[in-house]
Amino acid sequence: MVLNEEKGIARRHVAENIISLRLKLDPKVIAQYLPAPFEMNREGELTIMLADYYGHDEDMVEQAEAAANFVYPYYTTMQEGLISIPCKFEGKPGNYLAKIWQDRDWAVQRGPMLGYNTELAEVHINRFPGRLRKLYAPHVGSKIKGVVRQNGDNLISGWIELTEKVLYPEDEYMVCYGRRQIEDMLDPDGEKLIDDILIEYHDSEIKGDVFKGHGHLRLGGFMKDWEYEIIDAYYFEIGFSTSGWRVLKDLKQK
Secondary structure (H helix, E strand, O other), X not given: OEEOOHHHOOOEEEEEEXXXXXXXXXXXXXXXXXXXXXXEOOOOEEEEEEEEEEEEEHHHHHHHHHOXXXXXXXXXXXXXXXXXXXXXXXXXEEEEEEEEEEOOHHHHHHOHHHOOOEEEOEEEEOOOOOOOHHHHOOOOOOEEEEEEEEOOEEEEEEEEEEEEEOOOOOHHHHOEEEEEEEOEOOEOOOOOOEEEEEEEEEEEEEEEEEEEEEEEEEEOHHXXXXXXXXXXXXXXXXXXXXXXXXXXXXXXXX
């Protein structure tokens, strides 16, 4: 089963620039944010990411062109910070997105329907505009910064100094799981109306430049007391097309 746009014709094309900081952390802390039936893949590892996102739907662009109108940028761009936990679902490696902060309300609103725990926040990450990319493209020596701020608190503040061009080592990065739970508004403490495992279905994927570097990170909010070590830090560019989200397992079916 694939959850897709009306009539199944619309695909969403996405491009992202991402700061990725892989941390070594007490497995007991990580376990608090990894629900069943997921299992840890690399025990004691957790990744903090900051991303600059651009995406558009095929039908959105076609309708705008037909009306001789433009696509409103608000609905095509956002910036986000997230907590990603390497995990396994039924033996298959991937990542559980435990928490996502986004700076667009449309993105936050769709999160729960995709199994993501999303919240609205201020998010900023250095951008590299397309027309000036020849002058400002990331390169060895670049310093790229990002911050997630909510209610006056800097939840995530980090940056990376790029030191070398490499290949990103995690093949399963593009596999992202969500657990969707929809409660009965008349009985919030009762059985969930929907309880299932979702995966974003990618029709195609593109990997751009990847850099390794020296990472720096400061955490606040519920993460301020975490004791962690930065294992490695990357900055990379990716792109993919998706036609929807696939239900991997309905947990209400015994």
